[in-house]
Every structure is written in C-alpha cells, then in structure tokens.
Amino acid sequence: MRDFGFGFRKLRGQRIRTEWLCKRRCGCYNLDRTCALPSNSRSQLLNEPRIMERFAGLLMFPLFFVIVACFLVVSACSLGGDELICTVESQGLECSSQQTNKLLIQGGIVVNADFQQQADVYIEHGIIKLVAPNLKAVDGVRVIDATGKFVMPGGIDPHTHLAMPFMGQETCDDYFSGQAAALAGGTTMHIDFALPVDGNLAAGYQAWMKKAEESCMDYGFHMAISKWNDDVAKDMDWLVKEKGINSFKFFMAYKGSLMVSDEEIIQGFKKCKELGAVPQVHAENGDAVEEGQNRMIQLGITGPEGHSLSRPSMLEGEATGRAIRLAKFVNTPLYVVHVMSIDALDEISRARHSGQRVIGEPVASGLALDDSKTWDPDFKIAAQYIMSPPLRPAGHKEALQAALSSGILQLVATDHAPFNSTQKALGKHDFRVIPNGVNGIEERMHIVWDTMVNSGKISPMDYVRVTSAACAKIFNIYPRKGAVLPGSDADIIILNPNATTTISAKTHHSRIDTNVYEGWIMKGNIEVTVSQGNVVWEKGTLNVHRGKGRYVYMKPFSYLFDGLDKLDATYLTSLRAPVHRAA
Incomplete structure (x- = not known):
C-alpha cells in the first residue's frame, strides 16, 4: 500500500514492534527500559509479530476501504508505531480507534511548589508518566525542547465569571472564548462562580453546566448563596455529595440582589463546616x-470616579x-476573595497570626494596577477599570505584593468578568449602572511572573504555589492538578524567562x-501550554476544540478542615459549663 501523506504505512511484511507488545504485556513505558517478562512469555512474544502480520494481511482489503472512506470525509488518520490515530469530524462516520498522545518535554527546569530539578517530562494519554533526567524518545513520541526554560504546572484560576448575568448584562466571554484566552495565557483550569437561578442552587448548577458544554479546558464550580432556607441547605448537601462542589460564596455587598445578612452568613458557615465545604466571602459592607x-450622586459625582469614592477601603x-x-x-475556615486593600489585608494578617484558618486571595489587577485611570477624562478608558471591590490608590498594590511574597496571602486569581465598551457605556451618566468587572484570565500568569518573580519578590517555586498548587490544595484536587509529578494531569506550561510578552x-x-493592561511589555513569556496532554498553545498559535473541557469534581474536607474537631472539643472544655446548681 502506498503512503498517502497522512502517515499510512505499508502493512504487508511489516512487523509490529516488539517493544509495543512488551508494553501491552508488562506495562513498560520507560523508553529504554529492559523488559521484565519471564523467558517463556518473551518466547511467546517473539512469535506474536508473525501472527499479527498474517492477521494484518487478512484484513488488508477491508482496511483499505475503511482508510479510503476516512480520507474522503476529510479526516486525519495515521497508523502510528503502535495504534491507529483517527479523528473524523464529518457526519455519518465514526472512527473509534484511540488517539495516541505521547509527548516528551526535554531539557527544561521542572518547577513544583516545593522543589525544582533539571529533568525531562514524559506524557502519555493526558497523564504525566515520568519526570526524570535524560529520557530518550522512540518513534511516535513528539519531542519539545525546553532547554533554558521553566516547565511548570498549568495555572489554576480560582475566581472567574464566564457567561455570567450581572447588572442587567452578561459577561462577554462565554466558556469557549474565556477558556481559549486562558489557555493562551498558560491557565489550564479555572473555577467559575455559578449563581442560583431564582434562589435555587440546583437550577443554578444545571444552568452553568449547560453553559460549560462549549468548554475547551478543565473547570470546576463554586456556588453562590443568595438567601438562606431549608431548600438551600438541602441543595448544598446535594452539590457537595453528588456534584463535586466544595465551596460556597456569600456576598456581603450588592444590596437588593446577591447580598446576604449576617444571620444568613452564620447559618451558611455552619452548613459549610458540616459538609467540609470552604465558605468564601465578597467582603464589602453593602449597606x-x-x-x-x-x-x-447628591454631590453631583456621576462618573467612574464615583465608584471608587463610594466604596472606600475601610468598608x-x-x-x-x-x-x-x-x-x-x-x-470554620474562611476564604476571602479578591483582597484589594491594606484594610482587608490587615484583618487577614491579624487572624492568621492568631492561628485562624483564613485564606486571602488577591487578584492580578489588584497586584498590578491602582485607581488612577478611573479619573481619566475619557469615559471609555475610565469605565474599563471599574470593578468591585475597586482598584485602590497607590500604596495598596505594593502592600498586597509584599503580603503575597511573605505568605499572608496565598494565591492569585483574576475575578475575570469582562464587559465590552458598549456595555460599560450604559453607565455613562451614572456610575452605579456601569457593569463591574475587568479582564485577566489570559494575562494573570504573565502579570504575576513580571510583577513578582522578575522583580525578585518571589521565586519560581513560589510562582507555582500562588498560581497553581495552593489553589489545588485548598480545593482538594492536588496532586491531580497543580504539580508536575508522575500521575498528575498533563497540564503544563513552558515559560521562557528571557523572552518578553506584549499585551x-x-x-x-x-x-x-x-x-x-494595554501596551504592557513584560519579561517572561509562556511559549507552550499543554492541556490534557495536548499542545494547545505554541509559537503564538492556539489550537483548541469546543467540548473538550472536563468538569473536575472537587471532594470536600480539604486540609483546611484538619483538626477542627479537636478545636471544637477544646472549645467545649473551655466553657466550664453548664454549672450544676442546687435546686
């Protein structure tokens, strides 16, 4: 059979490689590993190629017609070294052969949150199989040279809002466009906030799962709580125990829509503790x-600057x-989202120093920007910086950077909630109507590298911690996510510290x-993104597919809950009550 240029090779007389059969029998995957099969099995193995050759000969003619059919429907098929690769995108024909996906990243510095090493990374079928020096490739394995570059876990963004209805509008990135942007920027998983539908959590979950059908990378959900009653408590049970949601968000702002009372927060916190789910808060005094x-408004301040002035950092x-x-x-543990000010930072620092389990999450915009642009005379420019809590005056971002470098704050998110200029213009005469939100899902990894690592504030290992590993641990998906280790998902970035990125x-x-971040030129460039073992971003080219994303179940009771029962017991002992009194 002639080679058609799609990788079809001559079948007649071609032996199936012995090392492939060895792999199938003994599980070897190391590229130069000696087979561990006993001698009698090896003898049988040596005869298998001839059997396979005869079998291949019998199937040659029907296989020829299958191949021609695949070719005619514009498919991409190849007979690789060990199995048929076939992707058919037309209607009426399905090719069920498993897709080979083998990748070897050579020569890079592999960085995890707690150690780094000069090593190669071998990936097979979306899973990291080996991390070791001097691995050699065989046929059918794609090799990427990462010499002089950092090989790191893909980023995990713990705070996004895709296709979210808010303030009468909907964020302009849906699951496909937002996730595609994320992958181009080195983020390979995000946790999106699902909102209740008419106060119903189950309906909210179903609505967000529908939105996510177009996803092209892995994702999970937080769920917002907008009221409290028995039905909400039952839905929380269902979401945690059956649907893999292990965090719930309570809004202390947005009065009249999402804001909940202190009483509702207390009841929600109690339920979170019972379920092992992490309670989160948007912390602003809504009243x-x-x-x-x-x-x-009474002072006649209706422009974007009024937004910042109405929500001072003290609130x-x-x-x-x-x-x-x-x-x-x-x-219960507590997770404070989008920490934007010294005022909030001081509260978190005080609590953590006292031993309380409080997680502080700054966002990329808060680390890199201040509020100066909101005073720009051009409304379009000023409005694009409106978010809540608002960007703060100079000095706050520097304090947040210092807190991130010292461990007072643990991880970096984006609060990606993009609204375009037309949507923002709805509030031209009243800042209260400007949809709140900025971009960041594509820029976060570069912003953190340039702002924190390139400036010398944190190390590359710290970078992995604040962009990936800490999030994976908090939400109980480590080391499946957040690590370059054998057995972890093959979500990886290759970062060139000597290149630059322009936004x-x-x-x-x-x-x-x-x-x-228009016009920013930053040191460091993510040159390759690998998601689920596939190279989806390389040399400025994005290669993603709708529906490829996977929902990631996140189990309850992460490390934040370890030992809480002992603290409860200590509390009960400390009460010295009830006091037994004579009748």
Missing part, C-alpha cells in the same frame, strides 16, 4: 456602600474583619474590546 453611592476592611470573626465564632486588545483572545 454602607449604598449610602456612599447615594452621597456621590472592605470592616466586612473582612466581620466575616473573619463570624468564621471564628462558627470555627493588547488587538492580539488577546478574549472577546472584550479593551484591555486594562
């Missing part, structure tokens, strides 16, 4: 924010401290028509 907004600090104290009262709305992959 005071509403008063601040009304004050600005973020107050709500953060209140949430921390309520979590301590219930004796622009003209070249980014998000659907938003602006970029809050």
Whole structure:
C-alpha cells in the first residue's frame, strides 16, 4: 500500500514492534527500559509479530476501504508505531480507534511548589508518566525542547465569571472564548462562580453546566448563596455529595440582589463546616456602600470616579474583619476573595497570626494596577477599570505584593468578568449602572511572573504555589492538578524567562474590546501550554476544540478542615459549663 501523506504505512511484511507488545504485556513505558517478562512469555512474544502480520494481511482489503472512506470525509488518520490515530469530524462516520498522545518535554527546569530539578517530562494519554533526567524518545513520541526554560504546572484560576448575568448584562466571554484566552495565557483550569437561578442552587448548577458544554479546558464550580432556607441547605448537601462542589460564596455587598445578612452568613458557615465545604466571602459592607453611592450622586459625582469614592477601603476592611470573626465564632475556615486593600489585608494578617484558618486571595489587577485611570477624562478608558471591590490608590498594590511574597496571602486569581465598551457605556451618566468587572484570565500568569518573580519578590517555586498548587490544595484536587509529578494531569506550561510578552486588545483572545493592561511589555513569556496532554498553545498559535473541557469534581474536607474537631472539643472544655446548681 502506498503512503498517502497522512502517515499510512505499508502493512504487508511489516512487523509490529516488539517493544509495543512488551508494553501491552508488562506495562513498560520507560523508553529504554529492559523488559521484565519471564523467558517463556518473551518466547511467546517473539512469535506474536508473525501472527499479527498474517492477521494484518487478512484484513488488508477491508482496511483499505475503511482508510479510503476516512480520507474522503476529510479526516486525519495515521497508523502510528503502535495504534491507529483517527479523528473524523464529518457526519455519518465514526472512527473509534484511540488517539495516541505521547509527548516528551526535554531539557527544561521542572518547577513544583516545593522543589525544582533539571529533568525531562514524559506524557502519555493526558497523564504525566515520568519526570526524570535524560529520557530518550522512540518513534511516535513528539519531542519539545525546553532547554533554558521553566516547565511548570498549568495555572489554576480560582475566581472567574464566564457567561455570567450581572447588572442587567452578561459577561462577554462565554466558556469557549474565556477558556481559549486562558489557555493562551498558560491557565489550564479555572473555577467559575455559578449563581442560583431564582434562589435555587440546583437550577443554578444545571444552568452553568449547560453553559460549560462549549468548554475547551478543565473547570470546576463554586456556588453562590443568595438567601438562606431549608431548600438551600438541602441543595448544598446535594452539590457537595453528588456534584463535586466544595465551596460556597456569600456576598456581603450588592444590596437588593446577591447580598446576604449576617444571620444568613452564620447559618451558611455552619452548613459549610458540616459538609467540609470552604465558605468564601465578597467582603464589602453593602449597606454602607449604598449610602456612599447615594452621597456621590447628591454631590453631583456621576462618573467612574464615583465608584471608587463610594466604596472606600475601610468598608472592605470592616466586612473582612466581620466575616473573619463570624468564621471564628462558627470555627470554620474562611476564604476571602479578591483582597484589594491594606484594610482587608490587615484583618487577614491579624487572624492568621492568631492561628485562624483564613485564606486571602488577591487578584492580578489588584497586584498590578491602582485607581488612577478611573479619573481619566475619557469615559471609555475610565469605565474599563471599574470593578468591585475597586482598584485602590497607590500604596495598596505594593502592600498586597509584599503580603503575597511573605505568605499572608496565598494565591492569585483574576475575578475575570469582562464587559465590552458598549456595555460599560450604559453607565455613562451614572456610575452605579456601569457593569463591574475587568479582564485577566489570559494575562494573570504573565502579570504575576513580571510583577513578582522578575522583580525578585518571589521565586519560581513560589510562582507555582500562588498560581497553581495552593489553589489545588485548598480545593482538594492536588496532586491531580497543580504539580508536575508522575500521575498528575498533563497540564503544563513552558515559560521562557528571557523572552518578553506584549499585551493588547488587538492580539488577546478574549472577546472584550479593551484591555486594562494595554501596551504592557513584560519579561517572561509562556511559549507552550499543554492541556490534557495536548499542545494547545505554541509559537503564538492556539489550537483548541469546543467540548473538550472536563468538569473536575472537587471532594470536600480539604486540609483546611484538619483538626477542627479537636478545636471544637477544646472549645467545649473551655466553657466550664453548664454549672450544676442546687435546686
């Protein structure tokens, strides 16, 4: 049979490679490993190629017609060294042969959160099989040279809002466009916030699963709590025990829509503790924010600057401290999302130094930007920087960077909630109507590298911790995610520390028509992204497919809950009550 240029090779007289059969029998996958089969099995093995040759000859003519059919429907098929690779995208024909996916990344510095080493990484069928020096490739294995570059776990963004209805609009990135942008920027998994539908958590979960059908990378969900009743408690049980959600978010802001009361927060925290789910808070004093907004309008301040002025950092600090104290009262861990100010940071630092389990999550925009652009005379420019909590004056971002480098803050997210210029323009005469949110899902990994690593504030290992590993541990998916280790998912980036990256709305992959980092030139470039073992970003080219994403179940009771029962017992002992009194 002639080679058609798609990798079909001559079958008649071709022996099936002995090492392939060895792999099938004994499980060897090391490229130069000696077979461990006993002698009688090896003898039988040596005869198998001839059997396979005869069998291949019998099947040659029907196989020829199958191959021609695949070719005619514009498929991409090849007979690789060990199995048929066939991807058919037309209707009416299905090719069921398993796709080979073998990749060897050579010569790089493999970096995990707790160690780094000069090593190669061998990937097979979406899983990391080996991490060791001096691995050699055989036929059928693609090799990527990473000499002089860092090989790291793909990023995990713990805070995104894709296709989210909010303030009468919907974020302009859906699951496909938002995830494609993420992959181009080195993020290989994200955890999106699902919102209840008419207060119903189960309906919210189903709605977000429907949105995610177009996904092209792995994802998980947090669930927001917008009210409290017995039905909400039952839905939380169902989501944790059957649907793999292990975190719930409580809004202390957005009065009249998502905001919950302290009483509802306490009941929700208690339920989270019972289920082993992490409670999260958006910490702003919603009542005071509403008063601040009304004050600005009365003063005639209707532009974007009114947004920041109506939500001063003291309101973020107050709500953060209140949430921390309520979590301590219930004796549950607490996760504070998008920490934007020194005020909130001080509350978290104080709690952590006292031994309380509080996680602080800054976002890329808060680490890299201040609020100066919100005073720009061009409304379009000013409005694109509106988010909640708002960007803060100079000095806050430097404090957040220092807290991230010292471990007071644990991981970096984005709060990616993009709205385009037309959507933002709805609030041209009233800042209260400007949809809140900025981009970041594609830029985060580069922002953190340039701001934190290139500046000398953290090491490459710390970079892995704050962009990937810490998130994986908090949400109980480590080491499947967040590590370059044998058995981990093959979600990997190759970062060139000597190259540069330029950010622009003209070249980014998000659907938003602006970029809050427009024109930034940063040191460090993610040259390759590997997702599920597939090279999806390389040399500036994105190769992703709708529906390829997988929902990641996240089990409850992560390390944050270790020993809480002992703390409860200590508390009960400390009460010295009830006191038994004479009748």
